[in-house]
Amino acid sequence: MKRLRYCIPALMITLIWVGTASAHYNLLFLDRSPIQYKLRETVQLTYARGHLYKREWGKAPKPDWVKAVTFDGMSIDLTNKMKADGPLYRLSWKVKRPGDTWLVAHLPLQWSEHDAAWVESSVRTMVHVGFSRGWQEPLGMTKVELLPLTRPYGLLPGDVMRVQVLDLGKGLGGTMVYAEHYYEKPPQAAMPSDAILTRAARTDLNGIAAITLPTPGWWVIMTVVEKGQREADGKKGLVKLDDALWVYVEK
Numbered sequence: 001m002k003r004l005r006y007c008i009p010a011l012m013i014t015l016i017w018v019g020t021a022s023a024h025y026n027l028l029f030l031d032r033s034p035i036q037y038k039l040r041e042t043v044q045l046t047y048a049r050g051h052l053y054k055r056e057w058g059k060a061p062k063p064d065w066v067k068a069v070t071f072d073g074m075s076i077d078l079t080n081k082m083k084a085d086g087p088l089y090r091l092s093w094k095v096k097r098p099g100d101t102w103l104v105a106h107l108p109l110q111w112s113e114h115d116a117a118w119v120e121s122s123v124r125t126m127v128h129v130g131f132s133r134g135w136q137e138p139l140g141m142t143k144v145e146l147l148p149l150t151r152p153y154g155l156l157p158g159d160v161m162r163v164q165v166l167d168l169g170k171g172l173g174g175t176m177v178y179a180e181h182y183y184e185k186p187p188q189a190a191m192p193s194d195a196i197l198t199r200a201a202r203t204d205l206n207g208i209a210a211i212t213l214p215t216p217g218w219w220v221i222m223t224v225v226e227k228g229q230r231e232a233d234g235k236k237g238l239v240k241l242d243d244a245l246w247v248y249v250e251k
Contacts, residue, residue, distance in 0.1 A: 024114065025180065025220045025222055025244055026121050026122070026123035026220070026222060026242065026243075026244035027123065027182070027220060027244070027246065028103065028105065028123045028124060028125040028244065028246040029125060029182065029218040029246045029248070030043070030125065030127070030248070031044070033153070033248050033250060034125070034126055034127055034128045034152075034153045034248055035128050035153050035154055037095055037127050037128070037129050038095070038129065039095055039096070039097075039098055039129050039130065040094055040095060040096060041094070041095050042092050042093070042094045042095075043092070043093050043094070043095060043127065044090070044091075044092050045066075045078075045090065045091045045092070045093060045103070046088055046089070046090050047060055047062075047063065047066075047082065047088065047089040047090075047091075047105065048060045048087065048088045048089075049061065049087070053180075053183065053187065053191050053197065054186075054191065057087060057088070059087040060087060060088060060089060061107060061110075062082065062084075062089060063079070063082075063105040063106055063107050064079070064106060064107065064108045065077065065079045065105070065106050066078040066079050066081075066082060066091070066103075066104070066105045066106075067079075067103075067104050067141070068093060068101050068102065068103055068104075069101065069102040069104065069139055069141070070097045070099060070100075070101050070134065071097070071098075071099030071100050071101070071133045071134025072097075072099070072134075074097065076093075078091055078093055081093065095127060095129055097129075098129050098130035098131060099128075099129065099130060099131055099132075099133045099134050100126055100127075100128050100132065100133060100134030100135045101126065101127045101128075101129070101134065102124055102125075102126055102134070102139060103124065103125055103126070103127065104122060104123070104124040104139065104141060104142075105122065105123050105124075106120075106121070106122045106141070106142060107119075107120065107121040107122070108120060109230075109239070111233070111235045111237075115237075115238075115240065116237050117237040117238040117239070117240050118230045118232075118235070118237055118238070118239045118240065119239075119240045119241075119242065120143070120239075120240070120241045120242070121241075121242050121243075121244075122141075122142040122144070122145075122242070122243045122244070123243070123244040123245075123246070124139075124146075124243070124244070124245055124246070125152075125245070125246040125247070126152050126153060128153045128154075132151065135148055135151055135152055135153075136148075138166055138169065140169060142241075142243060143167065143168055143241050144165070144166070144167055144172075144223065144225045144241040144242065144243045145165075145166040145243055146163050146164075146165060146166075146177075146221060146222070146223055146243045146244070146245040147163060147164045147165075147166055148161070148162070148163055148245060148247075149162035149163060149164055149208065150162045150163075152245065152247045153247065153248065154250070155213060155247060155248065155249045155250060156249065156250055157213070157214055157215055157216055157249055157250075158212065158213075158214055159212070159213055159249070160210050160211070160212050160213075161179070161210065161211050161212075161213055161219075161221060161247060162208060162209070162210045163177060163208070163209060163210075163211075163221055163245065164203075164206070164207045164208045164209075165177065165203050165207045165209070165223050165225070166207065167207075167225055170207075171203070171205075171206040171207025171208065172203060172207045172225065173203050173204060173205040173206065173207055174202060174203060175202065175203045175207065175209075175223055175225060176200060176201075176202055176203075176223065176224070177200070177201050177202070177203060177209040177211065177221060177222070177223050178198055178199065178200050178221070178222050178223070179198070179199040179200075179211045179213065179219055179220065179221045179222075180197060180198050180199070180219070180220055181213075181215055181217060181218070181219055182217060182218040182219070182220065183217075184217060184218075199211050199212070213247070213249050215249065216249045216250060216251040217248070217249060217251075218246060218247075218248055218249075219246070219247050219248075219249060220244050220245070220246050221244065221245045221246075221247065222242060222243065222244035222245070223242065223243060224240050224241070224242040225240070225241045225242070226238050226239065226240055227239040227240070227241055
């Protein structure tokens with residue numbers, strides 16, 4: 001993957017306040033397929049904020065925590081490893097255990113001018129080394145969680161990605177799930193309409209939805225759950241909890 005504006009390297013974590021589906025997402029992706037990493041290899045992470053299609057990056061709000069969670073439940077706090085670099089944050093982390101390791105970043109509930117709402121965000125992706133174990137179980141680290149029901153790596157173009165939206169650990173029916181492709185090269189054409197750019201599905205009674213991923217590269221799958229209203233510090237609006245899952249479709 002070529003370097004992005006502001007020289008974004010290896011593993012990119014991008015957290016973005018969520019508005020309309022095609023405009024802003026929480027992003028988390030690697031410089032290569034998640035299945036290409038080796039044990040004790042150092043992963044370079046960059047956390048930023050920007051627009052998925054337009055690839056414009058602004059000053060990123062710092063997460064209150066960033067963690068790696070191994071297949072056997074070991075939680076490694078990476079928050080203090082984050083270092084500011086202009087509008088970005090960077091950190092390095094060495095893969096020390098085999099199996100599936102989740103990388104998760106979280107932003108606390110705070111006012112978003114973009115959404116005119118109170119937003120709490122989380123974003124996750126996975127590094128796979130060796131055996132396939134760890135992706136199947138929910139983490140329970142956030143109030144709203146996207147649990148993959150399809151293995152979130154080793155995907156091929158046209159595969160269907162099944163996910164379950166969990167709200168405090170229980171499947172949430174009637175909730176929208178969105179998916180959008182990340183373009184490694186800036187598109188030359190004008191930005192398509194939401195209907196073309198963003199895939200959408202509604203969860204069934206058990207909180208399960210399925211979305212087809214037709215093209216290679218990185219895809220974000222995300223959901224937003226509204227939790228009433230909040231008024232504080234002179235700001236009043238909806239409370240929105242969102243979670244985003246990044247998966248890679250092999251070329």
